[in-house]
Amino acid sequence: MAKGWVSPLLIPPFGTPTAILDPDPFRGRGFNCTSDTNKPMSFGAGSPSNNEEDRVVVNELDFFSDERKVTPRGDAGARFPIEKETSSHESDVNTGLRLVSDSRSEKSSDEGRSLSDVADKLGRNELGHLHAELQLMNLENRRLKEMLVQACNSYNALQAHLATLMQPQQNNLGPTAAQHENNVERKLLEKKKSEAIALKNLLDSGDSIAPRAQDIAGNLLTDKKIRDGKRSGSPIDFEAQDCKPNKNARLSNGTTVDQPSADVTMRKTRVSVRAISEASMINDGCQWRKYGQKMAKGNPCPRAYYRCTMSAGCPVRKQVQRCQEDRSILTTTYEGHHNHPLPPAAMSMASATTAAASMLLSRSMSSSDSGNFVNPNFLGRAILPCTSSMATISASAPFPSVTLDLTHSPNLQTAQTPHLQFPFPGQETLIYNNQSQFSGLQLMSDHHQAQPSQPVPPVAADTVLSAATAAIAADPNFTAALAAAISSIIGGAHPNPNSSATSLSDPGSETANAVFDRYEQQ
DNA sequence: CGGTTTTGACCTGCGC
DNA sequence: GCGCAGGTCAAAACCG
Numbered sequence: 001m002a003k004g005w006v007s008p009l010l011i012p013p014f015g016t017p018t019a020i021l022d023p024d025p026f027r028g029r030g031f032n033c034t035s036d037t038n039k040p041m042s043f044g045a046g047s048p049s050n051n052e053e054d055r056v057v058v059n060e061l062d063f064f065s066d067e068r069k070v071t072p073r074g075d076a077g078a079r080f081p082i083e084k085e086t087s088s089h090e091s092d093v094n095t096g097l098r099l100v101s102d103s104r105s106e107k108s109s110d111e112g113r114s115l116s117d118v119a120d121k122l123g124r125n126e127l128g129h130l131h132a133e134l135q136l137m138n139l140e141n142r143r144l145k146e147m148l149v150q151a152c153n154s155y156n157a158l159q160a161h162l163a164t165l166m167q168p169q170q171n172n173l174g175p176t177a178a179q180h181e182n183n184v185e186r187k188l189l190e191k192k193k194s195e196a197i198a199l200k201n202l203l204d205s206g207d208s209i210a211p212r213a214q215d216i217a218g219n220l221l222t223d224k225k226i227r228d229g230k231r232s233g234s235p236i237d238f239e240a241q242d243c244k245p246n247k248n249a250r251l252s253n254g255t256t257v258d259q260p261s262a263d264v265t266m267r268k269t270r271v272s273v274r275a276i277s278e279a280s281m282i283n284d285g286c287q288w289r290k291y292g293q294k295m296a297k298g299n300p301c302p303r304a305y306y307r308c309t310m311s312a313g314c315p316v317r318k319q320v321q322r323c324q325e326d327r328s329i330l331t332t333t334y335e336g337h338h339n340h341p342l343p344p345a346a347m348s349m350a351s352a353t354t355a356a357a358s359m360l361l362s363r364s365m366s367s368s369d370s371g372n373f374v375n376p377n378f379l380g381r382a383i384l385p386c387t388s389s390m391a392t393i394s395a396s397a398p399f400p401s402v403t404l405d406l407t408h409s410p411n412l413q414t415a416q417t418p419h420l421q422f423p424f425p426g427q428e429t430l431i432y433n434n435q436s437q438f439s440g441l442q443l444m445s446d447h448h449q450a451q452p453s454q455p456v457p458p459v460a461a462d463t464v465l466s467a468a469t470a471a472i473a474a475d476p477n478f479t480a481a482l483a484a485a486i487s488s489i490i491g492g493a494h495p496n497p498n499s500s501a502t503s504l505s506d507p508g509s510e511t512a513n514a515v516f517d518r519y520e521q522q
Numbered sequence: 523c524g525g526t527t528t529t530g531a532c533c534t535g536c537g538c
Numbered sequence: 539g540c541g542c543a544g545g546t547c548a549a550a551a552c553c554g
Contacts, residue, residue: 291546291547291548292545292546292547294543294544294545294546296543296544297542297543297544303544303545305545305546317545319545
């Protein structure tokens with residue numbers, strides 16, 4: 001019995017690195033930096049002044065630049081590495097400082113000259129520090145990103161290797177074969193664990209921009225914890241025959257085999273897509289075979305069970321059920337990841353659900369780790385870029401789920417400016433305005449504008465769904481950004497001590513804003 | 523004839 | 539232990 005539902009794609013065990021490690025995390029907003037001492041440093045980017053408050057901040061920067069472990073300032077020559085540099089921006093800042101000090105010089109020209117010199121120096125120092133910090137952090141982010149990509153690749157390679165090892169042996173699994181399989185999996189888990197530990201150690205070695213990556217490394221370790229622990233009092237077993245997610249399924253020799261952690265944890269997650277459709281099933285690009293139908297309690301509409309038939313032994317399944325309140329709404333829930341290449345059409349849906357599932361898992365695991373899980377019935381909602389879409393994240397028992405809701409009456413007239421909304425306290429509307437990624441929706445938009453009185457026919461609604469899903473997923477940057485944004489919002493509900501230094505009241509919104517700000521600029 | 527759908531039986535987990 | 543509900547199996551029916 002499949003007890004968890006995952007997005008239908010080969011899913012790395014952690015979120016997309018590009019979403020988490022931002023090459024330029026401070027663009028477009030205030031510069032927040034946290035030292036190991038948890039003491040904040042806040043700057044209005046590029047707007048230094050010489051008032052008393054800012055002077056204090058500048059002094060803090062000087063102070064912490066020596067204390068922080070983040071920024072290696074080993075050589076003496078790098079103490080103020082950019083002090084000698086000149087740029088138009090710097091000149092402007094210095095000019096501004098001089099203007100202010102000039103006004104003061106009305107009282108005393110000597111004093112004014114002195115103030116001007118001090119402000120001039122402070123401005124240069126500050127800019128130099130900021131620039132140096134940014135460069136170093138960018139380098140560091142790049143390094144961490146590469147490490148994560150490497151870990152992802154390593155994981156995928158191992159997973160593929162395990163799959164190939166399992167496949168030919170599944171039909172004739174004797175005791176020896178089962179032992180071999182156990183050994184392979186054990187090695188896989190050990191390697192993954194050592195990777196995670198290495199990564200975590202490296203990150204622990206002293207970085208202030210590392211908490212995100214530490215989260216990921218922590219997730220890898222949590223992965224192992226979950227795997228080692230008992231779920232519902234019994235190990236997670238897989239039927240060797242076709243990798244069926246049957247709990248307590250046994251190998252032919254009666255032994256049980258632990259599923260690799262990624263599968264176990266991902267199976268804990270469901271990714272649902274709600275869409276308006278008259279068809280019995282939305283076209284997600286995959287081939288499915290119905291293997292069961294059941295009347296669910298409280299819903300007169302039967303629930304259909306489908307299995308992916310694009311590859312023998314593909315463990316991906318999905319449930320399709322109509323909404324009781326509105327029969328035109330079709331809810332499709334995905335589980336598992338494909339063990340075969342997907343056609344482009346299927347990649348769209350798969351990518352979207354993958355991002356959602358990865359995001360959810362990444363956050364839920366790190367949250368549960370800290371024992372500080374957010375509201376178990378409601379983690380967050382986000383309106384997806386197709387304007388009418390909403391992602392509902394729920395951690396309610398027995399497993400967390402992500403619902404991509406594409407059913408809200410599409411206001412296609414506004415589809416040309418799709419945006420994201422985060423209905424949280426202190427929420428901010430985030431504009432996603434990459435029109436090239438929404439060509440399908442815009443076609444529908446044009447159609448709708450041309451015939452505003454005509455409702456979108458059911459078939460067109462499916463097209464909208466496909467276009468929306470494709471638009472969401474076609475751009476890996478956006479799915480990554482979505483994952484990071486929602487993840488950051490969820491993270492905002494249980495503040496990390498290290499992030500308490502942020503200068504914004506809502507760290508989640510701030511980070512999400514930055515993520516999408518950045519995405520917009522790409 | 524091979525693949526898919528239908529449908530009743532079966533299995534499992536969970537709550538009482 | 540029992541009943542319920544969700545999920546899966548597998549034989550029969552169906553279809554192209």
